Amino acid sequence: MTFNLKSMDALQAIVKFLTEQKTTIGYSVLAVLTYGGQRLFSVFAFKCPCSSQNLNYGLVFLFVPALVLLIISVYFDCRTWILSMGCCLNPSKRCPYGSYLNCLCILVKATGSAFIAPLIWLCAALLNGTFYECALSGLENDAYRTHLCQNKPPSCKEDIYRVPCEITSMNASDSEDIHLILRAQSQVIGWSLIASTAIALLLVSCYSACRSQVSYLQEMFWRKYIEKERQHFEQFSDDYATKLADRNLKSFFENTKPDPLPLPSNNAWEEISALYSFNRAHQYYSTLHRYVEGGKRESNEDIQPAFGFVDGGQII
Structure with a gap:
């Protein structure tokens, strides 16, 4: 019995750790999958033509998968749909009080998060060097070839x-020298990209923290609240959707009037679907919190980059 209790405690501790670190774990899994995909492309799909098409072929393999990853990441970021849902019919609905600059900041932030997977692809591809070597060996630039x-x-x-295919008329040492130069250039660019991205992330994080309107401990509580609110929202949505479906089907098959089932109005859904804006006079932890407290969005509210976590990230 004691052993079982200890095992349960250890399991709960592991689950708690994984839950708290799910963002880090998620990005780590994303990095591993992206790197693995790049390696598979290099080994099984990529065959440098060793002709005048080297440049186009190499650049396509270097940048097109990164573009596809960017599009997929933007698609699965819920802030994209918060901003775009219904904006063609009523643009002011998503950006009221003329806060178009704030909405643009949110869009940039969502796009910035979406760049993680493409950057991982580019860094992995450049450190490997295969795509770059093929592309630059086909560059028609006399100064570079000299x-x-x-x-x-x-x-x-x-x-x-012909260097990537090792079928040149030069001796093996000269061909290897060019191969090593191209590989070194690719890796230098790759490490430079990694370093510049890390510095940019550090600066953005520091700036966001410096601009925060709340303390570190309050933000920790805030993040926990948002996580719990999302979990319970999914549970409540599932429960009420089930109740509504059961009621409607029962009414249909039994040919009876449906029982009353209170549900939020369209206006209520609009209110809680808006982008979160910080109010210095009232402490609301989410748009849902503001709605149930009876608060209204005011013209002097603004969207703070430090509170971007309130609007969420991924929709799955």
């Missing part, structure tokens, strides 16, 4: 595009 062919035979410039 740089690569220093102290090489005259035929070097004509053979550069």
Whole structure:
């Protein structure tokens, strides 16, 4: 019995840790999957043509998958749909009081989060060097080819595009030198991209923290509240959807009048679906909290970047 209790406590501690670190774990899984996908592309799908098409072929494999990942990430970010849902019919509904700049900031923030997967792809691809090597070996730039062919035979410039396939007329050492130069350039760009991204994230995080209107401990509580609100919202939505479906089906098949079932009005759904805006006079932890307290959005409220977590991230 004691062993079972200890096992349950250990299991609960593990579950709690995984729950608290789910964002970090999620990004780690995303990084592993993206890197694994890039490696699979390099091994099984990528075959450098070693012709005048090297540049186009290499750039397509380097940037098009990153673009696809960006589109997918934007699609699965709920802030995209909070901003876009119904905006064509009534633009002021999503950005009231002329706060178009604030809405643009939210859109930029959502897009910035969506860049995580594409950046992982680009960094992995550049550190591997295969795509870059193929692309740059086909660059029709005389100065660049002269740089690569220093102290090489005259035929070097004509053979550069064959270097990725190792079928040049140059000797093996000259071909390997060009191969290593291209691989080194790719890796330098990759590490530079990683470093610049890390610095940018640090600066943005520091700026967001400096602009925060609440203390660190209150923000910790706030994040826990938002997480619990989302969990219970999903549960309540499922329960009431089930009740409504059961009531309607029962009324239909039994040919009786449906029992009253109170549900939120369209206006209520609109209110809680709005972007969160910070009110210095009243402490509301979400748009739902503001609605049930009877609060109204005022013209002097603004959307604070530090509270972007209130509007959520992923819809799945």
